[in-house]
Amino acid sequence: MEEEKNPFLRVYNRLFAYYGPQNWWPGETALETMVGAVLTQNTNWGNVEKAIANLRAAKQLSFVVLHGLAVDELAEYIRPSGYYNIKARRLKNLFQMIADEYEGEVQFLLDDSLEGARENLLGVKGVGPETADSILLYAAEKPVFVVDTYTHRVFSRHEIVAEENDYYSLQQEFMDSLPEDVQLFNEYHALIVAVAKEFCKKGVPRCSECPLYELVP
DNA sequence: CACCAGGCAAGTA
DNA sequence: TACTTGCATGGT
Numbered sequence: 001m002e003e004e005k006n007p008f009l010r011v012y013n014r015l016f017a018y019y020g021p022q023n024w025w026p027g028e029t030a031l032e033t034m035v036g037a038v039l040t041q042n043t044n045w046g047n048v049e050k051a052i053a054n055l056r057a058a059k060q061l062s063f064v065v066l067h068g069l070a071v072d073e074l075a076e077y078i079r080p081s082g083y084y085n086i087k088a089r090r091l092k093n094l095f096q097m098i099a100d101e102y103e104g105e106v107q108f109l110l111d112d113s114l115e116g117a118r119e120n121l122l123g124v125k126g127v128g129p130e131t132a133d134s135i136l137l138y139a140a141e142k143p144v145f146v147v148d149t150y151t152h153r154v155f156s157r158h159e160i161v162a163e164e165n166d167y168y169s170l171q172q173e174f175m176d177s178l179p180e181d182v183q184l185f186n187e188y189h190a191l192i193v194a195v196a197k198e199f200c201k202k203g204v205p206r207c208s209e210c211p212l213y214e215l216v217p
Numbered sequence: 218c219a220c221c222a223g224g225c226a227a228g229t230a
Numbered sequence: 231t232a233c234t235t236g237c238a239t240g241g242t
Contacts, residue, residue: 024223041224047240048223082222082239090225128225148223193223202221 007160008177010215012184015191018211022190025138031106032061033139037131038090039081051081063106067095090126097124110140117142129167137189143182145174146189150196157206158216 004010025033032052039048052061054077059065066074075088101120102108109117117140121132129147136142147170155161161173178184199210206213 037223040222042222042237043224043239044222044241046222050240080239083224083237084239086225086237126225130224134223146223150223189223197222 006177007216008174011155011158011160011212012178012188012191014211014215015195016187019191019194022187022194024186024190029061030110030139031063031066034094034106034135035061035066035091037134037138038094038126039078039087041083041087041131043082047081051078051084054078054080063095063098063104066091067099067104086126090124093124093126094121097121112140114142114144118144129171133171137182137185141182143180143185145171145178145185147171147174148189148193150200151189151192153202154192154196154200154212157200158212160216 004013025036028036035055036048036052039051055061055066058077059069071085071088071092074091075084078084078087078091081087097120098104098106098109102112109120112120114136118132118136121127121135122129127135133144133146136144137146147167151174152161152165152170155170156163156165161170165173174188178188195211199207199212
């Protein structure tokens with residue numbers, strides 16, 4: 001394999017070689033992916049799975065059914081995901097936007113332009129940049145790089161990016177440095193989560209076991 | 218026991 | 231503009 005000069009691609013190649021494909025959100029529907037994107041805000045994914053399992057057991061995971069639920073009932077099902085009252089409200093806000101802007105058709109949101117869909121998603125109270133971009137990438141399969149706190153931690157700790165980067169400047173660096181490829185963005189974000197959880201934890205120094213340890217000068 | 222998890226909005230100065 | 235705080239369950 002030839003030597004990759006672009007540090008963002010070097011890191012990707014290394015992580016992919018180490019972890020392999022992560023296969024995030026593979027067989028689920030776009031609606032489930034959107035619900036998961038909201039529920040996983042500052043929350044362990046295992047708790048989100050419990051919440052979604054509750055919904056699946058009690059209800060059909062269709063837009064019409066979920067949109068028709070009262071906030072209190074919705075909150076009860078998603079309780080294991082934490083912040084359940086505010087997240088129930090956020091989900092309702094998201095459903096309402098789809099009803100208002102896309103005639104209640106999730107598919108129309110998925111088929112909208114990247115810019116149009118993003119604007120509508122960011123207009124939902126409770127959907128910020130990361131949640132919007134997660135939906136755009138993982139549900140709508142738009143070429144958007146999803147940044148999160150792990151991305152910032154891993155890349156600033158390894159001195160690939162500056163510490164003071166905010167969400168959009170970090171995203172810009174990635175998207176300026178990488179080919180515009182949905183599958184690449186999908187795997188890369190998931191790989192960053194994997195290495196952050198295993199080696200690049202909060203409050204610990206760079207460790208020599210990390211697959212990225214000797215990768216950057 | 219403390220700390221963290223695939224954020225966001227609202228409040229304060 | 232730049233911090234700080236509330237939201238909450240469940241795993242380690």
